[in-house]
Amino acid sequence: GGIITQTPKFLIGQEGQKLTLKCQQNFNHDTMYWYRQDSGKGLRLIYYSITENDLQKGDLSEGYDASREKKSSFSLTVTSAQKNEMAVFLCASSIDFWGGSQNTLYFGAGTRLSVL
Amino acid sequence: QQQVRQSPQSLTVWEGGTTVLTCSYEDSTFNYFPWYQQFPGEGPALLISILSVSDKKEDGRFTTFFNKREKKLSLHIIDSQPGDSATYFCAASQTSSGQKLVFGQGTILKVYL
Numbered sequence: 001g002g003i004i005t006q007t008p009k010f011l012i013g014q015e016g017q018k019l020t021l022k023c024q025q026n027f028n029h030d031t032m033y034w035y036r037q038d039s040g041k042g043l044r045l046i047y048y049s050i051t052e053n054d055l056q057k058g059d060l061s062e063g064y065d066a067s068r069e070k071k072s073s074f075s076l077t078v079t080s081a082q083k084n085e086m087a088v089f090l091c092a093s094s095i096d097f098w099g100g101s102q103n104t105l106y107f108g109a110g111t112r113l114s115v116l
Numbered sequence: 117q118q119q120v121r122q123s124p125q126s127l128t129v130w131e132g133g134t135t136v137l138t139c140s141y142e143d144s145t146f147n148y149f150p151w152y153q154q155f156p157g158e159g160p161a162l163l164i165s166i167l168s169v170s171d172k173k174e175d176g177r178f179t180t181f182f183n184k185r186e187k188k189l190s191l192h193i194i195d196s197q198p199g200d201s202a203t204y205f206c207a208a209s210q211t212s213s214g215q216k217l218v219f220g221q222g223t224i225l226k227v228y229l
Contacts, residue, residue, distance in 0.1 A: 004159070031215065040125065042205060042219040050214075058216075061223070078126055100147045100211035101167055107159025 001026035004108035006091050011113045015083040021076045021111045023091030032074040032094040033105065036060055037088040046089075049074055049098040078113070085115040118169030119143055120208050121219045129227050135193040135194070137210050139206035144187065146208040150217070153178060153204045164191070197225045 005024045013019045025032065035043040045058030047066035055066055065077040074091060088110040091105050094103040122139045124198075129135050149167035149173040149191055164188070166180045169229045173180050177190045203224050 031188075040221055042120075042122070042221040043217075045216065048216070089120070092159070094215050097214045099215070101165060103161045103215045104150075105152075105160075105215070105217065107161065108161050109157060 002029075002106070004056050004063060004091055004093060004106060005112050006089075006108035008111060009109070010073070011082040012113055013078070013113065013115050014052075015081060017081045019078040019081055021078075021091075021113075023076070023108060025072055025074075025091075025093040025106075025108075027093055027095075027106060028071070029093035029106075030071070031094045031103075032068065033092040033094075034058075034064075034066060034074065034076045035090040035107075036109070037090055045072045045075065045089065048097075055061065079114075081115040082114055085113065088112050119218045120206060120220040122206055122223055124223060126224040127226070129196050129225070131196060131198060131227055131229050133196050133227075135191075135196045135200070135205055135225060135227075137191040137206070137225070138188065138206075139190070140186075140188045141208050142202065142216075143188070143208070143210070143218075145210045145213075146218075148209050148211045149180070149182060149189050150207050151178075152205045152207065152219075154205065154222075156202075160203075160205060193225075195211050196225075198227045198229060201225055201227050 033048040034046040049068040147168040152160035153163040154160040
């Protein structure tokens with residue numbers, strides 16, 4: 001088994017601030033993802049990285065940057081925090097991107113963001 | 117544009133009852149449909165999944181049904197337990213396009229004693 005560790009668990013920021021969320025996985029998975037979870041809207045894909053050194057935009061990439069520093073870590077940056085924004089950011093990983101139905105996504109517990 | 121629609125938004129059942137959650141989707145090329153279960157303070161975890169070549173898959177008290185013609189799927193939980201209280205997400209993808217799941221809005225399930 002393995003685990004996905006997201007830091008910090010809670011993040012409080014100021015409007016306009018640049019904020020960075022970190023994710024580490026020890027599954028030795030090739031592919032990593034960042035999702036945003038809002039109440040009533042499900043999970044929406046922000047960025048994903050198929051392999052180390054790869055970066056792909058998801059449906060919600062505007063306002064975010066991402067970085068795959070090494071195979072085990074994937075960071076997400078909120079480039080300018082929006083006032084009163086509240087959301088949970090979930091990191092996930094899978095063995096690879098092309099394995100079809102064999103590819104389960106494993107999620108971390110999330111980083112809860114509040115912007116004052 | 118919501119490609120995967122889930123209902124109801126929230127649901128309360130008594131212990132021992134049957135829970136039914138439903139999803140509909142628009143993209144007819146979707147062929148893989150997992151259900152994820154999320155407990156408070158945790159990330160979602162895969163509960164059960166089905167491919168479009170099947171119409172039913174069972175795993176203990178959990179069964180998912182798939183209707184290709186109507187573009188609908190459902191999750192049935194029999195003998196619901198308080199420990200089943202969680203948020204449930206259906207999702208969909210086209211496996212040949214990689215693991216880009218489209219998630220529904222989620223259903224918050226509460227099971228009371």
